[in-house]
Amino acid sequence: MKHNLEHTISLLTRTPAALNTLLRDLPETWTLRNEGENTWSACDIVAHLIHGERTDWMPRAMRVLQLGETQAFDSFDRLGHIRESHGKSLEQLLDEFARLRSDNLTELRALNLRPEDLQRRGQHPALGVVTLSQLLATWATHDLTHLHQISRVMAHQYREAVGPWSAYLGVLQCAGHSAP
């Protein structure tokens, strides 16, 4: 399937509300526990999404439009979520994610990107040349990778509780597929 900007925006619009509906006011055993040392809880993941809204997606899109391939993207801080979440409740983080996403989508729509704009090229510090189209498709798919992760982290909390049914629950076989 080719990238379609309207389909991307449709998904990006829904993610904050979907996470809010799933996570708000859930018992903390679901939202604050992780999969073990150096892994993330659902709450950490929302903070990571916030950090992406601030420093990754729209800043990189603007870099492509303004500087093309002449200046590589700034590196993304994979531990930036720690700073984002400091002293905040999950509910505050969900509100902040919704607000930042909404602002970013307003900014994206205001660019009125044409098909030829989506083919403009930028420079990723590790992946090399990428297009604006690929960047925006990745923004939406990144939401899905973290929805996938949240469901896995939450399911992990019931790994023992399900007893022999663990053999039938695919999410409990998922190894995480973390980026290198």
Next chain:
Amino acid sequence: MKHNLEHTISLLTRTPAALNTLLRDLPETWTLRNEGENTWSACDIVAHLIHGERTDWMPRAMRVLQLGETQAFDSFDRLGHIRESHGKSLEQLLDEFARLRSDNLTELRALNLRPEDLQRRGQHPALGVVTLSQLLATWATHDLTHLHQISRVMAHQYREAVGPWSAYLGVLQCAGHSAP
């Protein structure tokens, strides 16, 4: 983490609304496409969840309470979603899932299960002896396994569109971990 009935109900309560928020009125390229032959779309997965509400979770809980280990559970029809979804839109399926789940949770709460009830045993046709506690924990984890699957099926639609970023998106490395 041990099974906690209130935590299970908290999660079971939220799943229909979370799926509704994520999926309702999304472009059909996200909701009706699957991962290839003999795989499920997000819409198929909602129909499967409906089939579970009708034939799996509460009927099996009642079987444990009424007959214990003396009569094994009826087998679950893994293709039952085809019948459930026939002629229905995703929006109709989301409404139906929400209604059935709400009715089932009303019925579950009305049982006023005590800790000793949760240790009562039933007979799974393939897994052998299981407890009511394990059955109810599995109901919640089954929601998560399908949220995990939905995020993967949707991400698959942008596998090409993300270009070189596919290497960084864990959901695109996920092999599905289907039950045998």
